[in-house]
Amino acid sequence: MIEITETVARSSKKTVAVAPSDVAQIGIVAKYDVLKYLRSRRLLGMVAIVVLVILLITALPPLLDESYPDGADAFMNMYAGYVAILVIVGATLFAGDAIVSEFQNRTGYLLFPKPVKRWVLLAGKFLASMAAMFLVLLVYYAIVLALGLVITGGFSVLGVESLLLAMMYSVAALSVGYLISSIMSGTTGAQVLTFAMFLFIFTMVVRLLTVGDVKPWFILTFAGDVIGYITQEPYPVEVTPTGEGPIAVSSFVPDVGVSMAVMVVYVLASLALTYFFFKRREMSA
């Protein structure tokens, strides 16, 4: 690599004209993207949603004159099923417009002529999105685990496993969001498509495959169901129709190991494609 060491002797206060390493620049990009999330109140908004969701779920049993589940894991299971929705909202807010906004909002004219590689920008932005998403999940699980401790008197170890799976799932969801952001031309369209992809498109595909008696193990949202299932003791088993009895359609349950592998594949494939499109994309308009 060629390094520029020439400095301009304008005054005694000449600054260094050597760009930092790629790794250091990733940290810089991530730092200022997190600051943007904080200033735009997206992060604050997500935390507010988290608190609201927990309040609603916690308030529901007393309102219906029902008692809370006895065990800590069962208590956690009451909340774990909603994590996927939080991840979808998070992916929409933190990934949906991450790339496309630089082009549509013309901030790319400021950022792209800087001595920083496209993959470094992508990595820095993605790290910032991950940090924001992880913070949201940690807040959610911390509150729920604490509530479980207070209400049931026990700590849900399966809840921690659920958190780890939720973090993996969120990275995969962010990756898909980044991919959509790298190919769309408008921020609104990218965010709507990201949201719709998880809430409707993936869900419909899962339903259709299930009706066709094909296990949709390779669909991300299906793999993400492990976040809730992992808190069930014992782990649920699949039910398949035998030709006799009331069961007409299979009830598939994602395998934890396979689902984790699927998430990793989604992350790698989506980020590779995102980089491919981002690197080729020009500020032509």
Added chain:
Amino acid sequence: MSEPIRIENLTKNFKGLRAVDNLNLLVKKKSFMGFLGPNGAGKTTTIKILTNLLTPSDGAAYLNGIDVTKDPKAALTNVGTVVETPEFYPYLTPNETLAYMGELHGMNHGDIIQRTREVLETVKMTEWADKRIGNFSKGMKQRIAIAQAILHEPSVVILDEPTSGLDPRGMVEVREILEDLKNEDYTVLMSSHLLAEVQQVCTDVTLINRGQLLRSGPVNELTTSTNLRRLEIRTIQETTGILLAKISQLGGVSGLEPLGPRDFGLSLTGGDEAQADLLTELQNLGLKVVSFKESGVALENLYMSLIKETR
């Protein structure tokens, strides 16, 4: 040592349209090069290639001897840019934006603080340093754009129509900043279609049209070498069609156009001698000349003649 900016056989095609056509250009160290051409001439496309916003279809662009396409990080390290009035992150302040840009360029914390103060003072934005940019006017954003371009004291500054879209006062203020840049050690490439601005600010000029180089050199040399001047003439009597036809037949006259009942403009090929002869010939035609003056700047005459030639 290699030139700060070197463009070799640069070509850029957009879906069948050739925006830049085999362009060659050299910008010498510490020169202030005006990059002129009509709308669609290829100025912005060339600058976008130089700043890694576009990839060339063919040819190469070098900054401080480094190919921008092959190693953009190294090529752009010692370069400051303002392209197409960039937008800023609306939730950040000028101080934060400049810190972000400075950190990407490898400036340390102390230098960032000191230089931020200096450049914001240069662009007269000190009092807005801690206000969010989202509420700024276009002129204010343009000044912040210039501030971030010179923050790290680059050896090369590339500006794409820096006064575009500004009100007259904003244009004057930005032009003053450009004059300040000229007095420092920067090598500047500035695209513009404001000929007076280029003649006022630049030491050198390059003219392009349809993506091709028309002329390049020092402003003084080019303006004196041009043999064409634009004249505006007012007479006592009205200039009828017959009279105008006769005037258009006079030696060296072209581009004759009526400007009013007693006013007309024309282009004249030739120097002072030809201009003096024309006055005599107009009087010989029976015209009583009230005023007889050169109009526009010399660069404009050269520009117009070259653009006409390539039409």
